[in-house]
Amino acid sequence: xxxxxxxxxxxxxxxxxxxxxxxxxxxxxxxxxxxxxxxxxxxxxxxxxxxxxxxxxxxxxxxxxxxxxxxxxxxxxxxxxxxxxxxxxxxxxxxxxxxxxxxxxxxxxxxxxxxxxxxxxxxxxxxxxxxxxxxxxxxxxxxxxxxxxxxxxxxxxxxxxxxxxxxxxxxxxxxxxxxxxxxxxxxxxxxxxxxxxxxxxxxxxxxxxxxxxxxxxxxxxxxxxxxxxxxxxxxxxxxxxxxxxxxxxxxxxxxxxxxxxxxxxxxxxxxxxxxxxxxxxxxxxxxxxxxxxxxxxxxxxxxxxxxxxxxxxx
Amino acid sequence: xxxxxxxxxxxxxxxxxxxxxxxxxxxxxxxxxxxxxxxxxxxxxxxxxxxxxxxxxxxxxxxxxxxxxxxxxxxxxxxxxxxxxxxxxxxxxxxxxxxxxxxxxxxxxxxxxxxxxxxxxxxxxxxxxxxxxxxxxxxxxxxxxxxxxxxxxxxxxxxxxxxxxxxxxxxxxxxxxxxxxxxxxxxxxxxxxxxxxxxxxxxxxxxxxxxxxxxxxxxxxxxxxxxxxxxxxxxxxxxxxxxxxxxxxxxxxxxxxxxxxxxxxxxxxxxxxxxxxxxxxxxxxxxxxxxxxxxxxxxxxxxxxxxxxxxxxxxxxxxxxxxxxxxxxxxxxxxxxxxxxxx
Numbered sequence: 001x002x003x004x005x006x007x008x009x010x011x012x013x014x015x016x017x018x019x020x021x022x023x024x025x026x027x028x029x030x031x032x033x034x035x036x037x038x039x040x041x042x043x044x045x046x047x048x049x050x051x052x053x054x055x056x057x058x059x060x061x062x063x064x065x066x067x068x069x070x071x072x073x074x075x076x077x078x079x080x081x082x083x084x085x086x087x088x089x090x091x092x093x094x095x096x097x098x099x100x101x102x103x104x105x106x107x108x109x110x111x112x113x114x115x116x117x118x119x120x121x122x123x124x125x126x127x128x129x130x131x132x133x134x135x136x137x138x139x140x141x142x143x144x145x146x147x148x149x150x151x152x153x154x155x156x157x158x159x160x161x162x163x164x165x166x167x168x169x170x171x172x173x174x175x176x177x178x179x180x181x182x183x184x185x186x187x188x189x190x191x192x193x194x195x196x197x198x199x200x201x202x203x204x205x206x207x208x209x210x211x212x213x214x215x216x217x218x219x220x221x222x223x224x225x226x227x228x229x230x231x232x233x234x235x236x237x238x239x240x241x242x243x244x245x246x247x248x249x250x251x252x253x254x255x256x257x258x259x260x261x262x263x264x265x266x267x268x269x270x271x272x273x274x275x276x277x278x279x280x281x282x283x284x285x286x287x288x289x290x291x292x293x294x295x296x297x298x299x300x301x302x303x304x305x306x307x308x309x310x311x312x313x314x
Numbered sequence: 315x316x317x318x319x320x321x322x323x324x325x326x327x328x329x330x331x332x333x334x335x336x337x338x339x340x341x342x343x344x345x346x347x348x349x350x351x352x353x354x355x356x357x358x359x360x361x362x363x364x365x366x367x368x369x370x371x372x373x374x375x376x377x378x379x380x381x382x383x384x385x386x387x388x389x390x391x392x393x394x395x396x397x398x399x400x401x402x403x404x405x406x407x408x409x410x411x412x413x414x415x416x417x418x419x420x421x422x423x424x425x426x427x428x429x430x431x432x433x434x435x436x437x438x439x440x441x442x443x444x445x446x447x448x449x450x451x452x453x454x455x456x457x458x459x460x461x462x463x464x465x466x467x468x469x470x471x472x473x474x475x476x477x478x479x480x481x482x483x484x485x486x487x488x489x490x491x492x493x494x495x496x497x498x499x500x501x502x503x504x505x506x507x508x509x510x511x512x513x514x515x516x517x518x519x520x521x522x523x524x525x526x527x528x529x530x531x532x533x534x535x536x537x538x539x540x541x542x543x544x545x546x547x548x549x550x551x552x553x554x555x556x557x558x559x560x561x562x563x564x565x566x567x568x569x570x571x572x573x574x575x576x577x578x579x580x581x582x583x584x585x586x587x588x589x590x591x592x593x594x595x596x597x598x599x600x601x602x603x604x605x606x607x608x609x610x611x612x613x614x615x616x617x618x619x620x621x622x623x624x625x626x627x628x629x630x631x632x633x634x635x636x637x638x639x640x641x642x643x644x645x646x647x648x649x650x651x652x653x654x655x656x657x
Binding site: 206213214217221226 | 422425428434436495502
């Protein structure tokens, strides 16, 4: 029996590789390059403690005398700091690695939270229908009528004032995940609801109902697996959005504290020095952020093209 | 089971009606008529006052043209829709007002086969998963090996090789998929199967195979069928009794042999005359004039009145009731009742 199941596993990979999606992936250089860059950034972020020459969170390794060294390719650089140092004398390369890690972590967790909320609400609202559907969708409309950043700024500013910045800085990452996660669920809920409405009219759902399965089982085991393609597409875009939101909030001083900088707070802290000639503190993390968001969006674009059957060309 | 009381029908529909609201929500019901705002709720009368019974072991065929409410009847019985009026009894117990939970024991007895085998199997589930799910759900006490055995047994009985069970539905042809859909219905050992045009989406060469498969299953498992179709040759081959539906009402209900030999209702006559015959040198089709009335504004009298050659004033104003004929068939027609069809 085990032999049988390994066969299935192997064929699953080859099926994926040979599927329409795999084929279109191999034929699309933009998608291949994007995935490579994204994988490289993600791997570097995951293995940051192994790659980074310094630990930016360790105060004993930071010397204020080292502050504002330029990157190595510019005159007056210190050889041990590849991308130079920031205003506090931290190695910028190490700080960027750790910051990317935080940004990605916040982005992914926030999107997981969004997806969980949005998919549950969308499934229930689409499948149950009626008054509950109207109620939930009006809630989504109300939520959408506030901009994400506005909600986030108000929420974070209030919590910061309530708990004091000491406590806030300690739990900043959770606050960020919660606020970005909660404020963007309607995107998911609307998309999922639309696909559920289309799927629930199909006969396999009737057949499941005739077999006596409960609504929970039908929603999760039958309808959800058939509504995954739009979920994949918005997930990629939402990860990019969440990273940007996090960076914007950190830039505004409502996100990660300077002692644990994400890409956004790094850009923000370097911004004070940009006119005194230390452009690298802002520019290098900025470029990383732009590249990261760009490749995620390009992957999302490609995925949308592939998963939209109307765009199949023969 | 329950063979000691054969007089009680397995399934009994009593004056079942189903209306679908056409205007949903308050705003849609407001209309302008002659410069006045009025509130009007339009409804589609899909099934009107249908009474049917299915005896144990028979295959009752429901025929009629498209839009006459055949599928709605099937869905009402299967519990996918709730009737607007009337009662449905299964094995002596009323089933149309029960909750999903109370219906669970019934689900093992009554199953449904759908029209389109391309849509009735979940595309993201392998055949094995699709067939295991109902078995595990309804008999959680079975061990994994027993479930596998059951699935293999059912697959063999419908002529699908159990070694294909790791495949997905899209890897099968339409006929094979319909076999798998039948297998899925059979996994819970039902005694009654509602088949909603199970062969109309299939290739003609496959239709016979699937029909014979269903007949075999009937013999082997003692099944009772409610078979919805619009194909009269299938009815002749498959059914023991036939109900002819027109605009949501039963116009004739008779044994298959009786109905084909001696159709009584003018609509049944027209329907049967439309079946192509091999010896068709002088076609004698009865041509019906006009269109089916809209099920939104049902005619007051007989639903067939607007197209019937024998209609008179009584047909226009009074809805005919089903009357038992000497040969046992039920016919809802004033003309038959008054015996004025012969002229």
